[in-house]
Amino acid sequence: VACFLGGYRLKGFAQRPAVGTRGGILLLWDEDHVCFENVHHGDFTLSAQITIISSNTSFKFTTVYGPTRNNLKDVFFQELKDEKPPLGERWLVAGDFNQIYRARDKNRSNANRSRITHFRNALNFCELKEIHLQNRRFTWSNEQNNPTMSKLDGFFCNEDWDITFDKHILHALSSSLSDHCPLLLANDDGPRRPRSFRFENFWTNMPGFQQVILEAWNKPPQHHDPFLRLFHKLKKTSQKLRVWSRTLFSNAKVQLHMALEIILRLDEAQDVRILSPEEADL
Template identity: 45%
Template sequence: MSWSVRGLNAPAKRSAVREVAEAHRATILCLQETKLETWTQAYVCDIGGLALEGCAVLPAIGTRGGAVILWNKNVVCVDTHAIGCYSITAKVSKTQGDDSFWLTTVYGPTDDTRKEDFLAEMVRAAPPMGEPWMINGDFNVIYEARDKNNLNLNRRLMGRFRAALDRAHLREIKCKNRRFTWTSECQDPTMVSIDKVFCNTEREALFPAHMLLAASTAYSDHCPPVLANSAAPRKRPIFKFESFWPRFPHFQEAVQRAWQRPVNHEYPITRLKVKMRRTAADLKIWARTLFSDAKAQFHLACEVMLRLDVAQERRSLTPTEFQLRRQLKQRLLGLAAIERARKRKASRISWLRAGDAKTAFFRLRSTPRGVKTTFTLCRPIQSLMSLMKTRQRLHTSTSATCLAPGSAELAL
């Protein structure tokens, strides 16, 4: 998944990126225009969560540019990576299997005077011949006239970009559901396809069943292209029990009503399965009445945003649709902030601060665990009885010596 996020300084924006990445179950997340000059472990946890722990960063210059690659260490591993002026190149390999490829994410400059250097760096990032390579990101330049919805084109830069792609032996992976990936956010917008994914023939032969689809723009003005295996089976949603539910009223009543309903089946295991399924369904309904479902509203707003983005490519939006799209972009950040606050409220450890997840937190939690797992050496009962008899004899002999005549002179 690749996304030009237009800055990650606000916690609500980081939460929104995390929600979108988790919804698409991203294994590798490439972000451009982060506008972060310094990165901390707290930023990685806010964006990647528990899944995306690996990180390679291209720092921003002040509040301009910047890029980052996050990956799931349980699925893929990055053997080596190189940081350029406009790009990050990494060698990615699967943890289970021998498949590996080169991955480059770029953020092209908006200044036309620096685009020549950007294209030259893109060509230099190409791996040796015969090795799979994929490049994605916000290029800020096009190579075809159909990638823009008007005729305000820079033909010279288009030719340079096309020549650079030919020298690097790259071909574009076409998006299946969107024509443009950026919009100027106005009533009569300028739309351009500048967020692209390219690969060479070796990378295309390595993963032939992959398909590129564009997700919703969410709060940004760029839509994120998502490259996924079209043949992969989708997982069914599972029930997740929140540990803080028993502290709220009417929880016990909801569980008791679901559990006491009769089940007409002769096998105990089947009756238990039905009761557990009924309890999970009733708890879902109970939780919806008690808590605001900000996460579902967030993804519903993203879906409506995607429908409006697709409609905007074919026709001009009505004033009502344009106003709705603008309000949804503002609402998305608020919903992401609410979901972030709910997760912190649901945590059983309220003193945990941002960035402590792998430092002070584990040291403080591991110390009492070590004490709990320390056991005193227990001796056999015969050894304890002999030890008690020996101590009793020593005590008796010492008392007799001290009470004997002349013992005081002997002691002196």
């Protein structure tokens, strides 16, 4: 399941199991680029020591899933404080905190001021500062006609991490699949798109699919070893399918990206005003 979610490129993984539909945390990583060590989890956190192989730079990473019940908030804050690394160690914290630390991070005036203060005190104790989110005010919506919105998700870092990774940029992506919007933390070059082959199930229903498969599979391989023959048949078939799908679905991909861009623009508009019924339908 972890490999499927990671697109079979992020083969390393660690998890904190969910209780029902809540509390689950999954970390996925590319073992060619980063090394994860000392993985451990608490009641609301999953932490690991990360080393970037190319630069041999290490830091502690803690991902969180904060509780929704008020009687567990202080336990969560204490666990976060217990995760604080020794002086001089880089630390990055991210996840769904289910808590705001500023009143302006909610579009309603009924925020619990006491919980805000406790969370802010925990962040100050941990010497964590928030990484600025470039394009959104809020990260969660209850998706009603007049929605309640909050900034429940985020990235925090200490000074040592911030100085080492000084070219980071945090963006919100389209909230097309969840009531939370995904967050992408990258350097200023942006993420590189994966080049791995992905088979789409709906291809089998499209005209020309069978012909592409037959032509690629029946092409005689220049190998006698059965394993090499199989490898080259699969490789040639994937190459032909990739070329075929590009010509067949180029317009669909453009439309998909346009749709995601429209959703993101509506997400951003919803930060400052109520969407019209027509916008909500769209």
